[in-house]
Structure formats: C-alpha cells, structure tokens
Amino acid sequence: MSIYDTLNEQQKQGVFTTEGPVLILAGAGSGKTRVLTHRIAYLIEEQGVNPWNILAITFTNKAASEMRERVDKVVSMGAEHVWVSTFHSMCVRILRRYIDRIGYDTNFTIYDSDDQKSIVREAIKKLNIDSKTFKERAVLSAISAAKDNLESPQDMREAAGSDYNLSTIARIYDEYQRVLKINNALDFDDLIVKTVELFLTDDDVLEYYQDRFRYIMVDEYQDTNTAQFRLVSILAGKYKNLCVVGDDDQSIYKFRGANIHNILNFEDAFPGATVIKLEQNYRSTQNILNAANNVIANNIGRKQKTLWTDNGDGEKVHFTTYDDAYAESYGVASTISAKVTDGWNYNDCAILYRTNAQSRALEEKLVQSNIPYKIYGGVNFYQRKEIKDILAYLKTIDNGKDSQAVKRIINVPKRGIGATTINKVQEYADERGISFFDALMRADEITTLGRSASKLKPFITYICALRAKVQSLSLEQLVEDMLEEIRYREYLLDGDTPEEVAAREENIDELINKIVTYEEECEDDKPTLSGFLEEVALVADIDNLDENSNHVMLMTIHSAKGLEFPIVFMTGMEDGLFPSYMSIVSEDRDALEEERRLCYVGITRAKKELYLSSARIRMVRGETQYNKVSRFIKEIPDELMAVSGETSFDKRKEKAEEPKPAHSRRAASFMSTAYSSAMGSYISNASNAKPNTKVGFGREFSSDIFDLEKKKGLSYGVGDRVLHARFGMGTVAGIVEGARDYEVSVDFDEFGRKKLLAGFAKLKKS
Numbered sequence: 001m002s003i004y005d006t007l008n009e010q011q012k013q014g015v016f017t018t019e020g021p022v023l024i025l026a027g028a029g030s031g032k033t034r035v036l037t038h039r040i041a042y043l044i045e046e047q048g049v050n051p052w053n054i055l056a057i058t059f060t061n062k063a064a065s066e067m068r069e070r071v072d073k074v075v076s077m078g079a080e081h082v083w084v085s086t087f088h089s090m091c092v093r094i095l096r097r098y099i100d101r102i103g104y105d106t107n108f109t110i111y112d113s114d115d116q117k118s119i120v121r122e123a124i125k126k127l128n129i130d131s132k133t134f135k136e137r138a139v140l141s142a143i144s145a146a147k148d149n150l151e152s153p154q155d156m157r158e159a160a161g162s163d164y165n166l167s168t169i170a171r172i173y174d175e176y177q178r179v180l181k182i183n184n185a186l187d188f189d190d191l192i193v194k195t196v197e198l199f200l201t202d203d204d205v206l207e208y209y210q211d212r213f214r215y216i217m218v219d220e221y222q223d224t225n226t227a228q229f230r231l232v233s234i235l236a237g238k239y240k241n242l243c244v245v246g247d248d249d250q251s252i253y254k255f256r257g258a259n260i261h262n263i264l265n266f267e268d269a270f271p272g273a274t275v276i277k278l279e280q281n282y283r284s285t286q287n288i289l290n291a292a293n294n295v296i297a298n299n300i301g302r303k304q305k306t307l308w309t310d311n312g313d314g315e316k317v318h319f320t321t322y323d324d325a326y327a328e329s330y331g332v333a334s335t336i337s338a339k340v341t342d343g344w345n346y347n348d349c350a351i352l353y354r355t356n357a358q359s360r361a362l363e364e365k366l367v368q369s370n371i372p373y374k375i376y377g378g379v380n381f382y383q384r385k386e387i388k389d390i391l392a393y394l395k396t397i398d399n400g401k402d403s404q405a406v407k408r409i410i411n412v413p414k415r416g417i418g419a420t421t422i423n424k425v426q427e428y429a430d431e432r433g434i435s436f437f438d439a440l441m442r443a444d445e446i447t448t449l450g451r452s453a454s455k456l457k458p459f460i461t462y463i464c465a466l467r468a469k470v471q472s473l474s475l476e477q478l479v480e481d482m483l484e485e486i487r488y489r490e491y492l493l494d495g496d497t498p499e500e501v502a503a504r505e506e507n508i509d510e511l512i513n514k515i516v517t518y519e520e521e522c523e524d525d526k527p528t529l530s531g532f533l534e535e536v537a538l539v540a541d542i543d544n545l546d547e548n549s550n551h552v553m554l555m556t557i558h559s560a561k562g563l564e565f566p567i568v569f570m571t572g573m574e575d576g577l578f579p580s581y582m583s584i585v586s587e588d589r590d591a592l593e594e595e596r597r598l599c600y601v602g603i604t605r606a607k608k609e610l611y612l613s614s615a616r617i618r619m620v621r622g623e624t625q626y627n628k629v630s631r632f633i634k635e636i637p638d639e640l641m642a643v644s645g646e647t648s649f650d651k652r653k654e655k656a657e658e659p660k661p662a663h664s665r666r667a668a669s670f671m672s673t674a675y676s677s678a679m680g681s682y683i684s685n686a687s688n689a690k691p692n693t694k695v696g697f698g699r700e701f702s703s704d705i706f707d708l709e710k711k712k713g714l715s716y717g718v719g720d721r722v723l724h725a726r727f728g729m730g731t732v733a734g735i736v737e738g739a740r741d742y743e744v745s746v747d748f749d750e751f752g753r754k755k756l757l758a759g760f761a762k763l764k765k766s
C-alpha cells in the first residue's frame with residue numbers, strides 16, 4: 001500500500017495534478033496541509049523531480065518546521081533539499097545573494113522596530129513636520145500598510161492628491177527609504193518588497209529562481225498580502241506550477257495586510273487553474289464541525305462550503321458560564337485534571353484565548369492545580385517584559401534587596417545610566433559588603449563615579465518618594481501613579497509594533513486586576529506590598545514548565561492556526577472580549593467577520609472534545625465588568641451543546657444588546673478617511689480598546705428589588721453610608737444579587753462609583 005492510498009479522491013487530485021496552477025480551497029481539517037506534504041513526496045518519488053526544484057511556503061516559523069517534519073516523514077530521500085520556508089526567510093536568502101543587483105550591499109542589515117522608530121523620528125525632525133500630529137507609530141503603520149500593497153512613496157504621494165495628511169506621510173516615507181538605503185538597511189516589509197523589485201529589474205536573477213523553483217506550494221494562502229501574492233505570481237510566472245491551499249474562512253490577518261481577494265480571485269490571476277474542493281474533515285467530530293459550520297454561516301461574502309466527517313457525532317460541545325475569570329480558570333484546570341485521571345495526557349489539551357493577557361488567571365490556577373503547561377508563541381505572564389519591569393519596581397520600593405530587580409529598572413525608562421556606572425556602583429557595594437541599592441544611596445561617596453553620580457540622583461529620589469507613599473496609597477493607586485509618573489506606557493510606545501504595544505498594555509491592565517483582586521481578597525490582614533509580592537512569587541517562581549513534552553498548551557487563537565489538539569478549551573467567550581470590544585463598537589462588519597473567522601479557527605482546532613466557557617464578571621483595568629455571553633455562542637444551535645454553569649443560561653431569552661460605544665477612542669488624528677479605513681485594525685489594535693463605558697451590563701442596578709437584611713444579613717442597604725478600607729466613605733447606590741454574591745455599587749466620595757462584590761468589599765455601615 002502506498003502513502004497515496006490513504007487519500008480521498010479530491011486529495012489525490014490535489015497531489016497528482018502537479019502541472020499548472022492549482023487552487024485547493026477547503027475548510028479546516030480537510031487535509032490541505034497533508035495534500036501539500038504528500039504532493040512533495042509524489043513529485044520527488046513518483047515524478048522524479050529534483051527536491052532542489054521544490055519550494056513550499058508557509059506562514060509562520062512554527063508552521064514551516066511542522067511542515068518540514070511532515071515532509072521528512074513522507075519523503076525518504078533528499079527532503080532536506082526542498083525549500084520549506086516562510087516568505088520572509090525565503091526573501092532573506094535570495095536577497096543575501098543578489099540584492100547588489102538593485103544597489104544594496106549583500107551584507108545589508110535588517111532593522112527592528114526600534115531602528116525604524118528612530119529613523120522616522122529623525123525624518124520628522126528633518127522635514128520640520130509636527131511630531132504631535134504625526135506620531136512615529138502611526139506613520140510606521142502607514143508605511144508598512146503601503147509596503148504590503150507594494151506602494152512606493154511616489155505611489156502614496158500620487159494617491160494623496162491634495163490630502164495634506166497623506167502627502168505628509170508620503171514625504172516621511174520617502175525620507176525614511178532614503179535613510180534606509182544610505183544605511184544599507186531593510187525593514188521587515190522591505191524583505192518582500194525588495195525581492196519583488198529585484199525580480200522585476202533583473203531578468204537573469206528572475207529566470208534563475210523561476211527555473212530553480214519549478215514547483216511552488218503555498219500553505220495558509222488566505223493570509224498572504226498583496227506583495228506576497230505578487231512575489232509568488234512572478235516566481236511561478238514561467239512554469240505556472242503553483243499550488244496554493246487555503247480557506248477563506250480562516251483568513252485572520254487582515255490587520256497585517258492579508259488580502260482575501262488573493263484567494264477569491266486566484267482563478268482570474270491564473271486562468272485555467274484547477275480548483276479543488278475538499279469537503280471531508282478528518283480532524284473533528286461531527287458535533288464540533290456543526291458548531292463551526294453554524295458560526296461561520298453568519299458571515300456573508302464567503303465561498304459556500306460545508307464540512308462533514310465520518311468521525312461520528314462525538315460528545316456535545318460543552319459550554320459553561322462561570323462567575324468570573326478565576327472560577328473559569330479553576331473550572332478549566334479541574335476539567336483537565338479529570339481528563340488526565342481518565343487516561344488523557346496533558347499534551348492532549350490546549351487552552352485558547354483571544355488576548356495574551358488572559359493567560360494570567362489560567363496560569364495561576366494551573367500552577368495551583370499542579371498542571372504542567374507551556375505558553376506557546378508567547379511567554380509566561382510573569383516572564384513578560386512589562387510585568388517584570390513593574391514587579392522590579394515594586395520589589396525595589398519594597399526593600400531594594402533584589403539587586404537584579406534594581407538593575408533591571410534603573411534605566412527603565414532611559415535615564416542615561418550606563419553599564420559602566422552600574423559596574424562601579426556594584427564594585428563599591430562588593431567592597432563594603434552592602435547591597436547594590438544601599439550603595440546607590442551613597443552615590444555621593446563613590447568617587448569613581450565622577451559626574452555620573454548626578455544621573456543616579458533622580459532615580460534614588462524617586463524610589464524614596466514612592467516608598468513614602470506606600471503607607472498612604474492603595475497598591476493599585478501606587479502602581480497607577482508610578483506608571484503615570486515614569487511615563488511607562490509612553491516608554492512602551494517607543495519601539496514596539498502596535499500589536500505588541502496593545503498586548504503589553506493589556507498585560508499591565510491584567511496585573512492591575514491581580515492587584516485589585518489581591519487587595520479585595522486580603523481577609524483580615526491589611527493588604528501590603530510585601531504580601532502582594534510574596535503571593536505573586538508563589539506563582540511566578542514555581543517552574544511549571546515541563547521540559548518533556550507532556551504539558552498543556554496555552555496560546556492565542558491566532559497562534560493556533562493550522563494546529564490540532566484532541567481536547568480544546570476556548571475561554572473568555574464574552575461579547576467585548578471575543579468578539580473584541582473594538583470590533584463591536586466600530587460597527588465595522590468586516591472587523592466582526594474577522595473575529596468570527598477567528599472563532600471558526602478556534603473551534604476547528606478540536607479533534608474530540610471542545611469546551612467553551614465565559615465569565616459573567618471580568619475585571620478590566622481593575623474594575624469589574626459584566627459581560628454578555630459571546631454572540632458566537634448564540635450562533636451554535638442548542639442541540640449541539642451541553643450547557644452548564646452556576647447560573648441558568650438561556651440563549652433565547654437573552655437579547656443581543658450592542659454595547660455602548662466608548663466615549664473616546666484614540667485614533668491617529670492625521671489619518672485620512674481612506675487611510676484610516678485601510679488601517680482600521682491597526683487603530684483598533686493600537687487604541688488599546690479601553691472602554692470607558694462598560695460592556696453589555698447584564699442587568700441594571702436597581703434599588704428596590706432586594707430585601708437585603710432578610711436575604712444575607714448585609715448590614716447596609718441602598719442609601720446607607722458605608723466605609724471601605726481603601727476607597728473610604730461612600731453611599732450605597734444599588735445592590736444586585738449575583739450568582740455567588742451580592743454586587744454592591746457604591747458612590748465613593750473620593751473615587752466615584754465602584755462596583756464591588758459584597759463578600760470581598762467588607763463594607764462597614766457607619
């Protein structure tokens with residue numbers, strides 16, 4: 001029996017149609033990637049094609065290494081000569097050889113976002129442009145979007161016409177490119193742009209690569225952008241042996257310029273293309289598939305396809321509503337423990353979420369439940385740069401004994417304190433057997449420091465000032481004040497991509513949630529900074545990363561693309577989180593449809609069992625939000641789901657109510673309408689989607705529905721004056737019965753309205 005016997009008829013057609021353009025358009029889990037790997041094997045082993053002539057492109061490094069593994073498995077000899085690569089690494093290889101043909105040196109530098117920022121900053125200065133209106137980050141996003149579409153500065157200028165903002169960006173773009181060229185540098189997007197340019201200017205090079213890559217395959221084709229599409233079309237221009245596989249329903253990178261038209265219009269670009277549809281799904285159970293099919297059916301403008309499987313119905317899709325994110329995390333952890341008792345392995349389970357910050361509560365409960373886990377495509381919450389920075393500040397304020405922590409933040413944000421200065425302070429500390437921080441306090445006495453001593457002063461003074469505040473402020477306030485004073489969020493803006501910045505801001509907010517929860521949960525003890533750091537250390541320092549491969553995988557749904565797991569947990573299924581707040585309030589149908597595709601990607605990762613969950617209360621920026629169950633859950637028919645939760649959940653009764661729009665949305669002020677719509681998702685990602693109004697309140701607070709004394713023996717009622725340990729005096733504005741506890745809303749004299757859980761709040765009637 002050959003390996004091809006395991007394929008179904010359509011898959012075989014995909015494998016055996018080696019000549020000419022082929023588009024394989026098929027839903028999740030239908031064996032697209034499998035067709036590509038078998039096709040490579042078939043070309044080499046049955047058609048006698050030299051492995052050297054084969055190029056397979058995938059989207060991420062992870063996907064490339066998985067494909068490489070799969071190819072190695074099915075191809076017996078010569079697999080290593082097949083180029084299995086991402087777009088970017090392929091381009092680097094080509095440019096390192098031939099970029100001199102378009103006037104760069106082959107030892108060019110690849111600029112990271114820090115480098116890009118400083119070039120834009122200088123360009124803005126040089127051109128005398130107002131740096132307040134034209135922010136580096138937004139300008140860079142605009143430049144990047146242009147490059148994704150292969151638009152040069154000239155193209156941008158022409159498109160701008162009399163639009164001042166756009167033509168100004170075009171001027172910056174022009175200057176930016178000039179400087180990059182002088183520095184013999186390329187940015188990430190240039191890797192594609194310059195390869196296209198190279199092919200279009202040098203026929204010899206083009207022909208060399210066209211002959212070399214006689215057979216080209218592209219996986220996850222739906223996520224290619226215009227520049228990448230052009231690159232592939234040019235390369236395949238001579239032999240036209242291009243096979244692309246993709247799923248329009250899984251296009252989830254529009255915010256990075258992915259152009260869904262590449263897939264929808266493939267047949268126009270490559271006339272005579274063989275189009276193959278795969279409809280049998282080999283991955284999931286019928287119930288899971290039906291859930292996915294029903295959700296995605298709500299998107300309009302898609303190529304109709306329905307997946308089926310003969311894997312059997314399997315279990316129903318589980319859906320549980322929990323009280324809050326902790327209960328949810330605990331529920332997930334307990335389910336995993338139960339699964340392992342039943343004979344499953346940890347690595348059969350994956351926990352998926354919409355935003356990275358959600359991993360924090362999950363990690364906490366996994367650690368407590370002794371479940372080994374690994375965050376894939378990201379770092380553990382407490383290992384993240386911004387979290388480490390803030391904790392290092394807190395440790396320094398607390399006692400300064402942790403020299404590593406002090407050194408970590410002494411120059412964050414930049415204070416012009418260099419390594420030499422730090423070494424001199426350390427030497428002084430070593431000589432006297434004192435801590436680094438104590439040595440800092442005596443900076444004046446360290447003669448070797450010379451004038452650098454003065455640079456240390458503001459830092460020491462600032463830490464001392466923070467120490468003085470510890471007693472009088474709540475921890476939350478201390479951290480908020482500190483972030484504000486050191487302008488930490490602005491410091492973050494300087495250097496990362498908009499998506500990275502948005503993720504970091506979410507992580508900071510999540511740390512603040514942790515602080516607030518800690519303060520509220522401190523039973524009789526007063527919450528203290530040391531207490532908080534101790535509690536965090538328990539989670540942060542326990543090394544639950546299992547070096548062997550038996551661990552639960554945690555990742556965002558974006559990172560899960562192309563992967564599969566027997567048991568999948570999709571957490572945070574709430575309107576405002578998933579679909580994201582911005583996709584709802586922007587009333588942009590495309591944005592919502594992209595979220596829905598993401599949901600489809602998530603659901604279809606599951607092979608055997610799918611657990612969906614939501615939390616009724618989620619803390620955002622230290623405040624409690626009441627979220628509605630995700631509209632995507634409501635799109636799954638009842639009969640496919642096993643619903644549980646402490647509160648009864650009735651989808652039919654709950655009407656989808658649009659959340660109120662945010663009062664202020666930070667949007668790049670200079671953007672023309674055309675540009676802002678092209679970059680809509682950059683804005684939505686960058687604007688850190690911080691709702692000023694709360695998302696979808698379940699119920700309004702009302703004053704007369706509860707007879708409190710009778711029900712729970714609360715010592716206060718609506719209208720009473722109460723005292724809170726941190727917020728001080730306030731008046732009870734409303735009390736609502738929650739599933740687990742009363743939700744009390746109080747108008748504090750100093751802090752305004754806060755919503756608190758009665759059990760945590762420990763309000764005292766005065």
Ligand SMILES: Nc1ncnc2c1ncn2[C@@H]1O[C@H](COP(=O)(O)OP(=O)(O)OP(=O)(O)O)[C@@H](O)[C@H]1O
Pocket residue numbers: 006007008011026027028029030031032033034035247250281282283561562563564604
């Ligand atoms: N003909 C087949 N017989 C048995 N198993 C198959 C067959 N085709 C695919 N599979 C299995 O089904 C699963 C899904 O296949 P694959 O990952 O190739 O799908 P895909 O279409 O690339 O999915 P995605 O859209 O999520 O990337 C894999 O475990 C694969 O080995």
Ligand SMILES: [Mg+2]
Pocket residue numbers: 032033034219562
């Ligand atoms: Mg695949």
